[in-house]
Amino acid sequence: MSTINPVVSLLVFFSLTILLYYVFRPTKGIYFLLKKNYKSKTKTIIEDILKLLYHNQVSNKNLTTNDLTDKLNYNNQLLIESISKMIENELIYMENDSFRLTELGNEYALQIVRAHRLWEKFLSEKTGFDKKEWHERAERKEHELSVDETNKLSELLGDPKYDPHGDPIPTKTGKVAPKKGVSLSELSVGAVGRIIHIEDEPEIIYKQILAEKIHLDSQIRVVENNRMRVVFHSEGEKFVLAPVVAGNITVLVLENQAVSEENIMRLSSLQENEVAKIIGLSKECRGENRRRLLDLGFVRGAIVEVDLRNPLKDPTAFLIKGTSIALRENQASKILIKKE
Numbered sequence: 001m002s003t004i005n006p007v008v009s010l011l012v013f014f015s016l017t018i019l020l021y022y023v024f025r026p027t028k029g030i031y032f033l034l035k036k037n038y039k040s041k042t043k044t045i046i047e048d049i050l051k052l053l054y055h056n057q058v059s060n061k062n063l064t065t066n067d068l069t070d071k072l073n074y075n076n077q078l079l080i081e082s083i084s085k086m087i088e089n090e091l092i093y094m095e096n097d098s099f100r101l102t103e104l105g106n107e108y109a110l111q112i113v114r115a116h117r118l119w120e121k122f123l124s125e126k127t128g129f130d131k132k133e134w135h136e137r138a139e140r141k142e143h144e145l146s147v148d149e150t151n152k153l154s155e156l157l158g159d160p161k162y163d164p165h166g167d168p169i170p171t172k173t174g175k176v177a178p179k180k181g182v183s184l185s186e187l188s189v190g191a192v193g194r195i196i197h198i199e200d201e202p203e204i205i206y207k208q209i210l211a212e213k214i215h216l217d218s219q220i221r222v223v224e225n226n227r228m229r230v231v232f233h234s235e236g237e238k239f240v241l242a243p244v245v246a247g248n249i250t251v252l253v254l255e256n257q258a259v260s261e262e263n264i265m266r267l268s269s270l271q272e273n274e275v276a277k278i279i280g281l282s283k284e285c286r287g288e289n290r291r292r293l294l295d296l297g298f299v300r301g302a303i304v305e306v307d308l309r310n311p312l313k314d315p316t317a318f319l320i321k322g323t324s325i326a327l328r329e330n331q332a333s334k335i336l337i338k339k340e
Contacts (some may be wrong), residue, residue, distance in 0.1 A: 054109035062098035117163035124164035166197030197250035237264025268332035276337035285334035
């Protein structure tokens, strides 16, 4: 009859003890970390569902279970579990095979929307991140901000009413300013308006708008609108968009007496031997970039002209207040001028 070596038994005992310690260690053990990660994942899924339902209800659209599984890139089992938990907690309910937000669910959704839009505002005003990154970063941050942190962020930003895309930011009491304006694709030829909102979803359309350098708050005049394209002039430039792209731009129509910027153009379009007066900076110019341009002398009323043009066209040196300053085309396009 063989006997068990006591040294081996002791080593096995200590190995099992260490393994159990690392697995079940309070708060930091593998078990607790996995459990915490599962809860965090479920919270994110629930908040994404709430936000998606909110946006669709505002647009008078219905969402079924299949719609949610198609639109949200999550494991179907996790989605179904999250939906069941939301119904149990009275955040949503079923109506004619579609999901609807309860009053409690709507309040929760508005908190997520508020956090998202405030974070995008923060990124646009206080950081140097490119606007292409704002939405994705805000998508992650909205799940991390508590209600108190969101309110403090709002105070830091001066309690803004709109995000950098022109979307209204819900107040801490859940009030949302009504959306104004009409889709650019609906404007008739000759209509004059001001861009008040640029939708950032779907991403593929938003990137097309960014590539065209279309700016929020710019005044436009429609010169062509048909099934094939929408053509408009703005700030001395001509823009041609497919109707589906123009549909993501909202315009506030201006009456004739309100039209005051027909001769305004972008500094990037100034030619050699031309002199212009600076009217101001576009609202697209924000944060540190705006402060830098103002410090360099690109202020309202200053006289500017082309000093030296790069053979490759970018950057261009502009003479302002006796100083030659080089700007890239993207920077110059955000400075508004009138030719002298």
